[in-house]
Amino acid sequence: RAVREAVSLSASDALAQHVVDLNARDVPDLLRQLNGRTVTTSTGNVTLATAQAPVVMLEADWRSHFLAVITDPNVALMLLMLGMYGLFFEFANPGFVLPGVVGAISLLIGLFAMQMLPISYVGLSLIFLGIAFLIGEAFLPTFGSLGFGGIVAFVIGALMLMDTDVPGYGIPLPMIAAVAVFSVLFVLGVSRLALRARRRPVVTGSEGLIGSVGVVLDDGLLAGA
Incomplete structure (x- = not known):
């Protein structure tokens, strides 16, 4: 009771x-x-x-303190989000390296924390599906369909994430709302940067020569002859 x-x-x-x-x-x-x-x-x-x-x-050592921090449901969810978006930013903009490193470490720590919590794997799958939909919205012309579906899947997955009735293990609604809003703003920001990069004219390689004005020197013609 x-x-x-x-x-x-x-x-x-x-x-x-x-x-x-x-x-x-x-x-x-x-x-x-x-x-x-x-x-x-x-x-x-x-x-x-x-x-x-x-x-x-028996005093708790640093490892016990560290596990106590990362196994907080809110911290574990934030680690997962940081890991996914770090990898997403690295794949969208190869060469930055730091987002990929931070994302991979955060994702692994978040998954380790999740295995120590009474989680629902259906809820965790919905969270990953929602993130995948939000990322897909940044690259596919779906007119908001994937983005809306991603937000719905993420919110439902976050509500279902903790498979227990013990008080304190649930994800607070303000936390879910804040992460969902941040996810939308992050994806929109990265997609805008990607579109700007695609619209820029190519300045290197053979494609950069199209439409350019070239100057042929007499010495070059004589050498060719």
């Missing part, structure tokens, strides 16, 4: 309703209350002797 209905109890009520076994002020108080308690294990009944038990505190 605490998970599904958000029911909460005070410490005394939890003890009265047998939700918890006991209340303790701190770890030493807990060990004193557990001393002499009999518990049932797979090997039989065991009497706890915790009164003089040493207390060892």
Whole structure:
């Protein structure tokens, strides 16, 4: 009920309703209350002797802190988006290198974070499909059809991404809206830059010679003769 209905109890009520076994002020108080308690294990009944038990505190290392950050659903989604758009920018403008490197690293870290979360693979597939549609809109004359479909697929996929009812694991609606708007603006911006680059006249190679004025020198004619 605490998970599904958000029911909460005070410490005394939890003890009265047998939700918890006991209340303790701190770890030493807990060990004193557990001393002499009999518990049932797979090997039989065991009497706890915790009164003089040493207390060892284990601090989280940097790896645990790093995993705690990237496994936040919002951070994992942002890593996926950064990875996809970094690779997209690199493929659309080869030679920049940095967007491709950052995109590949972000995408791999995001996928690693996703495998540690209770995600819906249908939702993740819809997110990738939406990104693919948005990228396709930048190169294909679909008059907004792919772009609109990409936004719808992305929003639905983000809503379905977390396959759990545990509070705090869902993607907030403002976050989804912000990422969707950013995606549209990013694709439109990159597509505009690509169109400008395509409309520029070719200045190198054999195609750049078409329509140009050439000057032939006398020495060149004599050498050719």
